[in-house]
Amino acid sequence: MAYEAKKIEKKWQEFWDKNQSFEPKEDYTLKKKYILSMFPYPSGRIHMGHVRNYTIGDALARYYRKNGYNVLHPIGFDSFGMPAENAAIKHKIHPKTWTYENIAYMKKELFSLGLSFSQKRILATSDPLYTKFEQEFFIKMFEKGLIYIKEAQVNWCEQDKTVLANEQVEDGRCWRCGHEVVQKKMPGYYVKITSYATELLDGLEALKDKWSAQVLTMQENWIGKSEGLEFSLFLDEESGMKTTAKKIEVFTTRADTLYGMSYIALAPEHEIVQHLLDNSHLSSEISSKIKAMQNQSQRERQSAEKEGYFLGIYALHPLSGKKIPVWVANFVLIDYGNGAVMAVPAHDERDFEFAKKYNLKIIKVIEGQETNLNQAYTQKSGKLIQSAEFSGLDCNEARKKIMDYFEDNNLGQRVVNFKIRDWGVSRQRYWGAPIPMVKCEDCGIVSENLENLPITLPDDIEITGEGNPLDKHPTWKFCTCPKCGKQALRESDTLDTFFQSSWYFARFASDEKTWEQKAFDKKSVDYWLNVDQYIGGIEHAILHLLYARFFQKALRDLGYLRDNEPFCRLLTQGMVLKDGAKMSKSKGNVVDPDEIINRYGADTARLFILFAAPPAKELEWNDDALEGAYRFLCRFYERALNVRGKELLKIEQNSLNKEEKYARLKVYEALKKSEEVYTKNFAFNTLIAACMEALNALNVCKNEALEQEGFYILLNILEPIIPHICFELSEKLFECENFKKIELKDEVFVKESFNLAVSVNGKKRAQIEVLSEQSEDEILQQAKQSVKKWLENKKIVKEIYVKNKLVNLVIE
Numbered sequence: 001m002a003y004e005a006k007k008i009e010k011k012w013q014e015f016w017d018k019n020q021s022f023e024p025k026e027d028y029t030l031k032k033k034y035i036l037s038m039f040p041y042p043s044g045r046i047h048m049g050h051v052r053n054y055t056i057g058d059a060l061a062r063y064y065r066k067n068g069y070n071v072l073h074p075i076g077f078d079s080f081g082m083p084a085e086n087a088a089i090k091h092k093i094h095p096k097t098w099t100y101e102n103i104a105y106m107k108k109e110l111f112s113l114g115l116s117f118s119q120k121r122i123l124a125t126s127d128p129l130y131t132k133f134e135q136e137f138f139i140k141m142f143e144k145g146l147i148y149i150k151e152a153q154v155n156w157c158e159q160d161k162t163v164l165a166n167e168q169v170e171d172g173r174c175w176r177c178g179h180e181v182v183q184k185k186m187p188g189y190y191v192k193i194t195s196y197a198t199e200l201l202d203g204l205e206a207l208k209d210k211w212s213a214q215v216l217t218m219q220e221n222w223i224g225k226s227e228g229l230e231f232s233l234f235l236d237e238e239s240g241m242k243t244t245a246k247k248i249e250v251f252t253t254r255a256d257t258l259y260g261m262s263y264i265a266l267a268p269e270h271e272i273v274q275h276l277l278d279n280s281h282l283s284s285e286i287s288s289k290i291k292a293m294q295n296q297s298q299r300e301r302q303s304a305e306k307e308g309y310f311l312g313i314y315a316l317h318p319l320s321g322k323k324i325p326v327w328v329a330n331f332v333l334i335d336y337g338n339g340a341v342m343a344v345p346a347h348d349e350r351d352f353e354f355a356k357k358y359n360l361k362i363i364k365v366i367e368g369q370e371t372n373l374n375q376a377y378t379q380k381s382g383k384l385i386q387s388a389e390f391s392g393l394d395c396n397e398a399r400k401k402i403m404d405y406f407e408d409n410n411l412g413q414r415v416v417n418f419k420i421r422d423w424g425v426s427r428q429r430y431w432g433a434p435i436p437m438v439k440c441e442d443c444g445i446v447s448e449n450l451e452n453l454p455i456t457l458p459d460d461i462e463i464t465g466e467g468n469p470l471d472k473h474p475t476w477k478f479c480t481c482p483k484c485g486k487q488a489l490r491e492s493d494t495l496d497t498f499f500q501s502s503w504y505f506a507r508f509a510s511d512e513k514t515w516e517q518k519a520f521d522k523k524s525v526d527y528w529l530n531v532d533q534y535i536g537g538i539e540h541a542i543l544h545l546l547y548a549r550f551f552q553k554a555l556r557d558l559g560y561l562r563d564n565e566p567f568c569r570l571l572t573q574g575m576v577l578k579d580g581a582k583m584s585k586s587k588g589n590v591v592d593p594d595e596i597i598n599r600y601g602a603d604t605a606r607l608f609i610l611f612a613a614p615p616a617k618e619l620e621w622n623d624d625a626l627e628g629a630y631r632f633l634c635r636f637y638e639r640a641l642n643v644r645g646k647e648l649l650k651i652e653q654n655s656l657n658k659e660e661k662y663a664r665l666k667v668y669e670a671l672k673k674s675e676e677v678y679t680k681n682f683a684f685n686t687l688i689a690a691c692m693e694a695l696n697a698l699n700v701c702k703n704e705a706l707e708q709e710g711f712y713i714l715l716n717i718l719e720p721i722i723p724h725i726c727f728e729l730s731e732k733l734f735e736c737e738n739f740k741k742i743e744l745k746d747e748v749f750v751k752e753s754f755n756l757a758v759s760v761n762g763k764k765r766a767q768i769e770v771l772s773e774q775s776e777d778e779i780l781q782q783a784k785q786s787v788k789k790w791l792e793n794k795k796i797v798k799e800i801y802v803k804n805k806l807v808n809l810v811i812e
Helices: 005-018 049-068 082-091 095-112 128-144 195-206 212-224 237-243 255-260 272-278 284-294 298-301 349-356 395-408 497-501 502-507 522-528 543-557 593-600 603-611 623-640 656-682 684-700 704-718 723-734 776-786
Strands: 032-037 070-071 145-156 162-164 181-191 224-236 249-253 264-268 306-318 323-329 340-343 411-419 437-440 444-447 478-480 487-490 531-536 569-574 577-578 751-758 763-771 798-801 806-811
Touching: 005 095, 005 306, 005 411, 005 723, 032 502, 049 531, 049 569, 049 577, 049 656, 070 593, 082 095, 082 437, 095 531, 128 145, 128 444, 128 497, 128 543, 162 249, 162 543, 162 603, 181 224, 195 224, 195 543, 212 543, 212 569, 212 723, 224 522, 224 751, 237 272, 249 264, 249 323, 255 306, 255 395, 255 502, 264 306, 272 284, 272 522, 284 306, 306 349, 323 684, 340 349, 349 577, 395 411, 478 751, 487 704, 497 543, 502 543, 502 569, 543 569, 593 603, 593 623, 603 623, 603 684, 603 723, 656 684, 656 704, 704 723, 751 776, 763 776, 776 798, 776 806
Parallel strands: 032 070, 032 531, 264 323, 531 569, 751 806
Antiparallel strands: 145 162, 145 181, 224 249, 224 411, 264 340, 306 323, 437 444, 437 487, 478 487, 751 763, 798 806
């Protein structure tokens, strides 16, 4: 009987659906596993990256479920966002209609892969019920001071009329529409993630060996803790009159290099720079150059060639009193420190590069091994020179003493700075969660009453691509003030979509029967959290994971959650490539999962995607390998139909011949490997290879009992990877009794013989096979016999036997 993938897969998907096979149990005394793959944006169709992500998670969920665990394995959709509005403009369709039609289609695609998701806990972040509790969190955070309003320079896309995060600016253009991005000052809502910076950084320690070192390093660098000295540089009298400012606040981590300061560099947005621009104190050419810098994103500036201009003003060195020229430079960030840098080119590579370009002084103040000035000496070792009374001190000792001096004389203070900035969450678009705030002329900006949530979006809007439709709606924004009852206006900004994806993991963990009443059911959430295994792309290593970690801590402090971290273990899977490039429609190298499933079946797609490469590595698409996976399943199916079913026949290990013992060993080696793969290293490709090796070994034997046991075990091992075919064959042969934990048999791993290297004077001369029951004397005798030509006319002075490894004969 030929393998009919479509028929088999339809049968078992209907069976699982009818029997609600993958719903988590409500018995909270059971051992549990919460397996979560990052949920998708409902763009319309799944791609092979989705297939890889969800197949990995599904294999783990099925493994634990089969081994007696209560498993939560949910799916949802990150369904707010700009693409829906772009589709509305392009196709003249409402964003909501487009989004939910896509969700319906993608759900069908995902379940056609046989993914064992809970169907009762499916959610979309654009669901009003989800928005209700998200708005509740926003209000609670606002009341606690974790969300505040400030005016700040933002990346503004004039085309989309929206604020962009730095990460959404690519080569100076909007990542969505490609329009040029400019800097604009706007009020907005900010999440005070910096108040958790220390805890976010310290928490990484507990994730070591559970998250990849690469991700941990990326998070650590993004948080960017630095300890140093903050002090003031006073402007000279003439400069002060020109700028109306008295001083410049700077921060440095290298107080020991203070006497090497040869210029000060300000960020293009610094208030002093802006004052000089506004009052025409700079030439038109320099002014236009600085304004061009201001319209560059931070990412662009960091990758651009160093650029700067002298501002015609001077500051006084805080210790020597010397005049220091003040420049504007594109490498200085307004958000770090105070937007001002004390530049020491002799001991900082960036400062050195800038100084060389503009022929500025380079003053060496640490005597290091490198004596030339062709490069900066950045090592934290050596004695200070040209540093007044601090000369001669070791630079590390000097750093401490200089900071002490500043604090003792009220010149400055020790501070800790972080590179991470507060998170701007205001977006000027329609398709997002409305920010639940009200603007009242008498009361100012106040939060909506909780009983009025959710604040939902109006359906009767028109998306034109210009401005925010919520601002133009004739009635939606008009409301009454929740505090005084007078006429007021709703906030028309909506939330950044990262806000939605930062807490969905906890919503999944809450008993769905309580979703209408509360954000989280304490009993179920305390049982399921934290997530045991989280799976997703490396591209989310910083922002999504950092925001989710923040939300966990903030919601803990607000009394909603218990744990400190949301995700215990993290697996970041590699991208799926074709012809060496990431699959994309623009490159014409997309492989449609629907076509694969229709032609070969879901199990073929799953087998290929897990066999082609280790999960953390990039996977190169290969049509021949896909065909090979299908042919393997055909052979596997046809071979299984000849296996004797029902009760297992008894096998006497001692009665098996050498080939049979080898085949049985290979089956049990695959079983042993399966635990390691499913619970530790996720090297599914090696497990599949081990199963293939075991099948090849069984092919050589003609032992009915051995073949029966082999398929009993191999179907168990492979069920998480190719579930449909394994369910079909296990039902036919064993009534699925093999879908349980199978114990290893020690007798199978006992070797009757083993190979030993035989060396003469430490040089390998032969290899012998010896029986396990042979004595040491017998082994030595056999070893000597194998190398007798090297022993002729020689005297053996020492015989060394390292058990089960080697024999070494020392001769003279």
